[in-house]
Amino acid sequence: MAQRIYIIEDDVALRTELAHVLELSGFAVGAYEGSWADTAARALAAEPDCIVLDLKLPGADGHSICRDIRVNSSVPILMLTSSESEFDEVMAMNLGADDYVTKPYRPAVLLAHIQALLRRSAGPAADMTMRHKGVTLNIGAGTVSFGDRTAELTRNELRILQTLMRNPGVVVPRSEIMCALWESDAFIDDNTLTVNVNRLRKTLASLGVPDDFLVTRRGVGYAV
Numbered sequence: 001m002a003q004r005i006y007i008i009e010d011d012v013a014l015r016t017e018l019a020h021v022l023e024l025s026g027f028a029v030g031a032y033e034g035s036w037a038d039t040a041a042r043a044l045a046a047e048p049d050c051i052v053l054d055l056k057l058p059g060a061d062g063h064s065i066c067r068d069i070r071v072n073s074s075v076p077i078l079m080l081t082s083s084e085s086e087f088d089e090v091m092a093m094n095l096g097a098d099d100y101v102t103k104p105y106r107p108a109v110l111l112a113h114i115q116a117l118l119r120r121s122a123g124p125a126a127d128m129t130m131r132h133k134g135v136t137l138n139i140g141a142g143t144v145s146f147g148d149r150t151a152e153l154t155r156n157e158l159r160i161l162q163t164l165m166r167n168p169g170v171v172v173p174r175s176e177i178m179c180a181l182w183e184s185d186a187f188i189d190d191n192t193l194t195v196n197v198n199r200l201r202k203t204l205a206s207l208g209v210p211d212d213f214l215v216t217r218r219g220v221g222y223a224v
Contacts, residue, residue: 003118006048007031008039010057021107036060040068048075050117055081063091070096076117093195098155100192120155130165132224133213137161146207156181157200164224173221
């Protein structure tokens with residue numbers, strides 16, 4: 001069965017073009033049209049494998065829609081925007097978006113982002129666990145534990161922590177982590193990785209993991 005992409009975009013021309021590109025690539029496509037009431041619920045009702053969400057919608061807040069989707073589902077969300085504001089990007093990632101693409105975009109590049117998201121969302125099937133300094137990462141369940149506390153990880157948090165725990169005590173370059181997340185660092189804003197790492201830090205801190213568990217080597221990368 002073809003994977004389903006759900007598009008939330010008010011620009012008819014862009015929505016039509018993107019749907020056409022996706023359909024040519026073998027995806028089933030659904031698109032949100034009409035009023036923007038209950039956008040998140042209607043998107044999830046379509047049972048998509050990935051949601052492409054425009055940040056700036058008439059009479060609606062893309063950040064709120066992203067948050068509402070994430071509260072109820074872990075479906076991958078790719079945010080689109082014409083804004084180059086760092087604030088918008090940080091907000092989107094903190095609210096649960098998995099990726100962020102700025103307009104105008106090249107359809108082939110956007111398609112590559114979507115395909116990478118879908119590959120990551122498939123995730124490892126095994127219930128493999130990794131342990132380091134008292135932190136236990138359950139890859140199959142997508143959770144991290146410390147002591148008697150456990151937290152769910154976003155896909156990006158999982159990939160970052162998995163990459164670092166595979167190389168304990170070694171500084172992993174930012175470019176390598178970005179490739180683990182997006183399978184390329186060619187079209188990724190470097191700040192997007194920083195946002196995801198900071199979100200992982202907050203998750204670890206909520207479990208009581210010491211601050212020095214995840215170390216930053218400024219200008220180089222990260223280590224655990």
